[in-house]
Amino acid sequence: MASAAIPNSKKPGRPRDPRTEKAILKAANHLVTRTGLAEMTIEGVAERAGVGKASIYRRWPSKGALAFDAVLDAILATQPTPDTGSLEGDLVDTARNWVALARLPGGRTVAGFIAEIQSDPDLAAVWRQHFVSRIRQERRPIIERAIARGEIPARSDPELIMDLLYGPLYHRYLNGHLPLNDAFARSVGRMVAAAAASGAAAPAAA
Amino acid sequence: MASAAIPNSKKPGRPRDPRTEKAILKAANHLVTRTGLAEMTIEGVAERAGVGKASIYRRWPSKGALAFDAVLDAILATQPTPDTGSLEGDLVDTARNWVALARLPGGRTVAGFIAEIQSDPDLAAVWRQHFVSRIRQERRPIIERAIARGEIPARSDPELIMDLLYGPLYHRYLNGHLPLNDAFARSVGRMVAAAAASGAAAPAAA
DNA sequence: TCAATTACGGACGGATCGTCTCGTTATTCC
DNA sequence: GGAATAACGAGACGATCCGTCCGTAATTGA
Numbered sequence A, B: 001m002a003s004a005a006i007p008n009s010k011k012p013g014r015p016r017d018p019r020t021e022k023a024i025l026k027a028a029n030h031l032v033t034r035t036g037l038a039e040m041t042i043e044g045v046a047e048r049a050g051v052g053k054a055s056i057y058r059r060w061p062s063k064g065a066l067a068f069d070a071v072l073d074a075i076l077a078t079q080p081t082p083d084t085g086s087l088e089g090d091l092v093d094t095a096r097n098w099v100a101l102a103r104l105p106g107g108r109t110v111a112g113f114i115a116e117i118q119s120d121p122d123l124a125a126v127w128r129q130h131f132v133s134r135i136r137q138e139r140r141p142i143i144e145r146a147i148a149r150g151e152i153p154a155r156s157d158p159e160l161i162m163d164l165l166y167g168p169l170y171h172r173y174l175n176g177h178l179p180l181n182d183a184f185a186r187s188v189g190r191m192v193a194a195a196a197a198s199g200a201a202a203p204a205a206a
Numbered sequence C: 001t002c003a004a005t006t007a008c009g010g011a012c013g014g015a016t017c018g019t020c021t022c023g024t025t026a027t028t029c030c
Numbered sequence D: 001g002g003a004a005t006a007a008c009g010a011g012a013c014g015a016t017c018c019g020t021c022c023g024t025a026a027t028t029g030a
Helices: A018-035 A042-049 A053-057 A063-077 A087-103 A109-117 A121-148 A158-175 A182-197 B018-035 B042-049 B053-057 B063-077 B087-103 B109-117 B121-148 B158-175 B182-197
Strands: none
Touching: A018 A042, A018 A053, A018 A063, A018 A109, A042 A053, A042 A063, A063 A109, A063 A121, A087 A121, A087 A158, A087 A182, A109 A121, A109 A158, A109 B109, A109 B158, A121 A158, A121 B158, A158 A182, A158 B109, A158 B121, A158 B158, A158 B182, A182 B158, A182 B182, B018 B042, B018 B053, B018 B063, B018 B109, B042 B053, B042 B063, B063 B109, B063 B121, B087 B121, B087 B158, B087 B182, B109 B121, B109 B158, B121 B158, B158 B182
């Protein structure tokens, strides 16, 4: 009954060197955070990592997929789910954390991914599943606690509230038409909390 | 005192053929709306228009600038400023119009520009000035009328309200994590109207 | 008439893509 | 031990597209 649970290499041929993968990811992380995803090239990563291009293509199907693996964990680590005791407090903190990430060195990294997924459907699917949906799943307790506290109606749509919160932040982040700062984050959190408290996020009773 | 008001060619050298410019714009419009901005190439436009690449670079500094000129008027023409008599009605109509544009054939055109400006600062400046700011300017009466009707506080921030409205629409449009449909447009308009009516878009009194 | 100037279409060198080949190395199966 | 297999770094390769340069054509002004 020995199934595929054993990580022992049982396939013939030379096994992949784990250091190769680490070197590629490290080089990709450096280039994508320093120069941006658009400027990062597979050839550049290969040169910096001291590997052949084939060793990259053997592991990742595209530049975007590699860059995603190279930076995802670090980005997610900066975005905890707050628990302040009120809906407005949680929404404001969430928004402020996001703005703080965007203003960090390398803060344009997410913008590079949004740009990339507009013309790479495969990467878009990975992005939605492992980034957008994952963060939203982690933020669900904010809404659930607000409902439990009686701050908002029980039927309030969590996805709608999340879109209302993150949407304006991404909007300024991607368009750059107005400052993306702490004051804006607070305003957005306050607005969304007010809208949700008014019951507008629940199906219309009329 | 004859100033530069006369269109007569008075500069030396061969004058530009006006048909060349029209042919380029027509070819660019076709390619950007059919295949997307990322897939459009200057070489492709030149071939389709039957002109040399230099004739394109002589007129536009980049692919994005050309595409922008080729499609801007058509896009703006689909986005009128509604006047329904209520803030919620105006916001809902604005959102619905935008969603309708996004769902049209060629509806990914704007996504291509958002992607492009993430790595083209010059195009980003043009985009902000001639698209984002222009649309916002045209929507100002929505807020002003709502203030005049007493629906929202006089100090309400129009930019904040616009970001709250457009942000969530763009968010679903660019990420594709959830459907961008008429129901969503209505919900967003209703939420933003509720938030603004609550006074959350005005500077905190506390 | 002719020098100066600018537009024209097409040719050109350069960057990067993704694939492929080379000679070598590490591992499995018999 | 030896054949088969697959990963390794290096880089050649054809393809695509970039942005500029080149020779020619059209126009102005002296």
